[in-house]
Amino acid sequence: MFSETAVPYIKASVPVLREHGVQITTVFYANLFKAHPQLLNVFNMRNQADGTQQQSLAAAVFAYAANFENPAALAPVITRIVHKHASLGITADLYPIVGTHLLGAIKEVLGDAATPPLLDAWAEAYGALANALIAEEKNLYGNTTAPGDLTQMRVADIITQSPTAKTFRLQPLNQAALPAYIPGQYISVYVTFADGQRQPRQYSLSDAPGKNSLSITVKKESLTGAAADKSVSNWLHDNLKVGDSLQISHPYGEFAINALHDKPVVMLAAGVGITPMIAALNHLATVNPQQVVHLLYAVRSPEEYLHRADIEQAIKAMPQLKFKLYTSQAADDAQGRLTIDDIPQAVLKSAEIYMCGPTGFMQTQKQRLVEAGVAASRIHKEVFGPDLLEALV
Template sequence: MLSAASRPYIAASVPVLREHGVTITRCFYQRLFAAHPQLKNIFNMPNQESGAQQQALASAIFAYAANIDNPAALAPVISRIVQKHVSLGIRAEHYPIVGKHLLDAIAEILGAAATPELLAAWAEAYGLLADTLIAEERKLYQAHGVEPGEYRAVRIVRKQKESDTVSSFYLQAGDGAELPPFQPGQYISVAVNVAELSLRQLRQYSLSGAPDSGYWRISVKREEGSPAGLVSNLLHDQFQEGDVLWVSPPCGDFVLAPDDMDTPLVLISAGVGVTPMMSMLHSSLQLSPQRPVNFLYATLDGRHHPLKRELDGLLMRHSQMQSYVAYERPAANDCVPQDYQQQGYLQLAAVPDALLPQNAAYFLCGPAPFMRAQRNALLARGVPERQIQQEVFGPSLLEHLQ
């Protein structure tokens, strides 16, 4: 617990962080990479260039300061940070390095306002957070049976085009052993050497297949002309069947609750956000054949509808399942109602009430604006907030704390 002496200084920092947070984090990363360039292998460098990483860290620091006496609010955020850190191979010895450069950045940007008392308070607050993260990450590494930063070799046994922009990679253990189990909704980090950056880069991809299929499957979207798609495009262009990838253990807490298999399930996604939903769908249909499942999906058109054939096959075989699809700009050969039911952005107000039961467990995945719109629409319909989960990374993870 933060000491009484430090608490007023952290509280007083909240408006300062709101105003100067991104400037502080920009300075922090400059200092960090100048002193420890090898850490660029862990961070998403295109996000550094775009400013997204600086914004994410500024949001995290602000949220921590604003909620330092509210552990219940911080707990879900800490849980997701721990999962992400384990997928990246963050080690205990990274924390003192980060702490030093963060405090140095605060001192540089705030100048005379960064009194010894303020810096001491932030050193204490950071130390408490670091201790919590280190302890929780150690437990998760032990549960996975791996050392921090230890990656597994997997072989691509099948590569399949799913749409104009998405391909699936079917993975099996490189040594022929059985891959460890995962929970539907989890992701893995994939490590790829990027020659143009002279760095190894890590990206997270949701597992899109059934947990008991005997393989892991990731379905990767090509991002033409986008720095954010650097690794994804390399996977599309340079990796073929028979090639080896290095991957993390399955991580993430955006998962189906194993003890809640009777409540109706509603899966709402857009774009490549369909991937964890397909894993959840397969799992629910296998483990709880009587559980009603409604699958709502939004994309551009039929050519950009990944895993459509697989979804249609499941619909034919499982009477407890229903789907509802929105195409933003349907192509000439996209047909109603065979291919889609709504034109334009997915509007829940136009979805039949039977597909949005009040007592359902709701899962959202897709671009942040999409998830925000669907969450607000569900709340407006009277769906309790506790029944809505969403998969988020970066700054949007902290929206409900700010």
């Protein structure tokens, strides 16, 4: 709980943060990296280049100010942020550094409007949020691995899924044991660019747990300028060969697809968003092949149909799996659009629904599902970036 002195200042900050949030976070990151250049290896510099990271932090600060008296609303967001932080090896000593520069950016952008009582209120608010994140991250690390621990993996195979997507199958060096994970979770992959900068990126695991390898499916990105220069996905496509090594984190992520439901499962995917669904399908085919599953998959063209072999194998192994492919660039574009009308009403009434794909795709599908009477608590999305806070902003 916040002090009575701080509460009115936090509430009064909401419209200010809505108006100036991105400017504040842009100043924050510039000052942070100038003072602590080693953090350039921690933060996603591609997202810095295209402005996504600044928007994400602005949305997070605004959402926290608007919902600080509603812990239940913030809890799922905090859990998701904690998993992301754990995948990056974030430790408690980083939080005071971030706090100092965040308050400094608020003061720099707002000028005289950032009065000492306002800054004191935000110091209190940031401290409370930092303590919550630190405690959750400590618990999560305790159940998995030490902060920042990485595993050295060898590229055992590279499978071309489409003209722009490849699956990289990774095996541990020295026959080390593979970590356990739940379908839907992701790993951080670390690469070092030619200029010496080291960058992590998160990729959903795209095969079932319990095998002798981990798989990620990576789509090459159409980027320009500084964003292209720091694209880990493109580096993997252009440089990685069988036999090469990669450093990866332990698997994390709270987007976990339950393989033992007594209710129907609906999976809605677009493009490379199919990857966590493949991990779930391959797992279900082994542990629960009678599960009722409806998989609806949207791609722009048949050439972009990823993991075709996995889906065809799952159809053979799972008699209650219903699959439909949508190609939006087909002759009849309207017919090629994914629609939840293809899911029986009886299924929608009780199904757990999992979505992964571009932000616009998931926002549209969620809206349609809610309009169809599906409770928001049964809709699960794998998202990062500003859309993470969609329900709170």
